[in-house]
Every structure is written in C-alpha cells, then in structure tokens.
Amino acid sequence: MSLPPSHPAIDVHKHTGMGCPVVGKGHEWCPSQPDDSRSPCPALNTLANHGYIARDGKNLSVFDLVSGLKACYNLSTPLAIFLSIGGFVLLRRFWNTDLHDIGRHGRIEHDASLVHRDTPEGEKYAPIDISDRLVDQLIVDAKTGDEEGEGPEAGDRRTLMDASDVARARVRREKESPPLGAKHAEIARGEMAIILGVWETKAGSNVGVPVEWMREWIGHERLPKDWKPTHIQGLLDVVKRAKSIRKAMDEQRKAEAAVVDEKAKH
Numbered sequence: 001m002s003l004p005p006s007h008p009a010i011d012v013h014k015h016t017g018m019g020c021p022v023v024g025k026g027h028e029w030c031p032s033q034p035d036d037s038r039s040p041c042p043a044l045n046t047l048a049n050h051g052y053i054a055r056d057g058k059n060l061s062v063f064d065l066v067s068g069l070k071a072c073y074n075l076s077t078p079l080a081i082f083l084s085i086g087g088f089v090l091l092r093r094f095w096n097t098d099l100h101d102i103g104r105h106g107r108i109e110h111d112a113s114l115v116h117r118d119t120p121e122g123e124k125y126a127p128i129d130i131s132d133r134l135v136d137q138l139i140v141d142a143k144t145g146d147e148e149g150e151g152p153e154a155g156d157r158r159t160l161m162d163a164s165d166v167a168r169a170r171v172r173r174e175k176e177s178p179p180l181g182a183k184h185a186e187i188a189r190g191e192m193a194i195i196l197g198v199w200e201t202k203a204g205s206n207v208g209v210p211v212e213w214m215r216e217w218i219g220h221e222r223l224p225k226d227w228k229p230t231h232i233q234g235l236l237d238v239v240k241r242a243k244s245i246r247k248a249m250d251e252q253r254k255a256e257a258a259v260v261d262e263k264a265k266h
C-alpha cells in the first residue's frame with residue numbers, strides 16, 4: 001500500500017493494540033508499518049489502518065472482526081457474523097489469526113482479483129501489494145458508460161460505480177486468469193457486492209459508489225474522507241447485489257460472444 005499523493009510522509013514506528021504513537025487512539029488513518037501483518041482484503045486492511053482492529057493486524061479473534069466490521073462499515077450483526085465466522089471456517093482457523101494468514105491461497109483467496117496479481121505457482125500466500133495498473137483499469141471500467149448520458153462522450157462526469165461496472169471488471173480479470181471455481185467466483189462477486197451496498201450514493205438519476213471513494217479504499221486502504229454511514233448494511237441486500245453482478249456478467253459474456261460470432265460470419 002502506498003501513501004495517497006496528498007499525504008505527508010510518516011516516519012517508521014511500531015503499532016501495538018488499536019492506538020498509534022503517531023495518530024493517537026482514535027480512528028485516524030495510518031498505513032501499515034514494517035512489522036504489521038496485512039492481507040489481500042482491502043476491507044480488513046482498512047480496519048487495521050484506522051484502528052478498528054489491532055493496528056498491527058495480529059492475533060485477531062472472530063469477535064474482533066465482528067465488532068470492527070460493525071463499527072467501521074455499519075454492517076448488521078448477522079452480516080458481520082456471517083462474514084467473520086464464514087471466513088474463519090473457510091480458512092480452517094478455530095483460533096486467533098493474523099491478517100497475513102487470511103490470504104492463504106485457495107481458501108478464501110482466489111485468482112482474478114481486481115487489484116492484486118494472481119498467486120505465483122508454488123506460493124502458499126497471495127501477494128498483498130496493490131497493483132496500481134489494476135487499480136487504474138478498475139477505474140476505467142467504472143467510468144465506461146452503459147446507460148444513457150454516460151461513457152467517454154460524457155467526459156469525466158461518469159462518477160458512480162455500480163453492479164454493471166463491477167461485472168465489466170470481473171469479466172476482464174477472469175479472462176486474464178486461470179478459471180475460477182464456482183465457490184471463488186461467488187466470493188469474488190460478494191466482496192464487491194458488500195461495498196456497493198455500504199457506500200451506495202445517488203447523483204441525479206444515477207446510483208452507485210463514487211469512483212474516487214473506490215480508488216481511495218481499494219488503492220490506499222483508507223476510508224473516503226467524506227463518507228458518513230447512512231444505513232445499516234444487511235445480508236439480504238448483499239445477496240441481491242451479488243446476483244445483479246452475476247446477471248450483468250452473464251449478459252456481458254453473451255454480448256461478447258455475439259460479437260465474436262458476428263465477426264466469424266464475415
């Protein structure tokens with residue numbers, strides 16, 4: 001993770017507990033320090049960077065994750081429990097964990113991530129460094145229009161990311177990687193479905209997540225400055241959003257196949 005361009009440099013220091021010797025005991029952002037543990041999950045790393053869980057990302061219990069997810073993202077108790085207990089079960093961990101262990105390849109972690117490279121052959125853990133190139137491509141996908149009045153012809157006014165934008169990015173990444181099994185494909189859609197729900201915002205007749213919030217979070221693991229929780233994010237809403245992403249992915253693949261068929265005819 002890098003410092004956002006506007007951020008002053010921070011000298012190396014040690015994190016213990018939820019406080020930070022530089023930014024104090026509140027929820028100010030501080031990036032991970034060399035001794036800290038981090039995962040390929042932007043949501044969990046952000047919890048640690050803002051002190052909603054131990055800032056060093058170590059020795060976390062399932063209860064730490066539940067209370068951190070609720071306090072930071074305003075998730076409902078059932079959703080926070082589902083993600084945290086479900087996560088521990090998939091990881092086959094029944095005791096505390098460090099964030100790094102969460103990135104064990106093939107458990108929850110999968111290839112075709114939106115902003116991380118695939119796990120190299122023979123490695124046990126996924127890369128946690130964020131690819132700036134992949135972040136830029138995700139933002140391009142978000143700014144590509146599929147509704148009237150959107151797209152490059154609308155200049156840079158296309159500012160909201162929705163399920164069809166996520167679908168565009170997922171279809172692209174899944175073409176670039178080895179095939180994902182059904183479980184990991186579902187997890188990949190669910191990860192983005194949660195955050196589309198947490199940050200959903202209206203601009204005129206459009207609804208979605210401000211693209212710059214997404215860049216700040218997925219690219220720097222930092223909460224968007226002007227976000228204030230507006231609602232409690234529930235589990236059923238996430239399920240609905242994951243279905244919309246899946247439907248949009250199917251439609252996009254069909255449209256791409258039709259173009260290939262049409263070309264083959266000529």
Ligand code: HEM
Nearest residue numbers: 040041043083087102108109110113114115116191194195
């Ligand atoms: C607010 C709740 C959460 C949100 C919004 C969220 C979101 C995300 C997103 C968007 C990614 C994809 C990053 C990428 O594609 O490069 C991701 C990855 C991941 N998340 Fe989370 N997550 C949440 C909670 C959790 C929990 C509770 C766990 C486990 C206990 C977890 C474990 C992971 C793992 C292992 C990955 C890596 C998957 C991959 O290979 O891309 N996440 N998460």
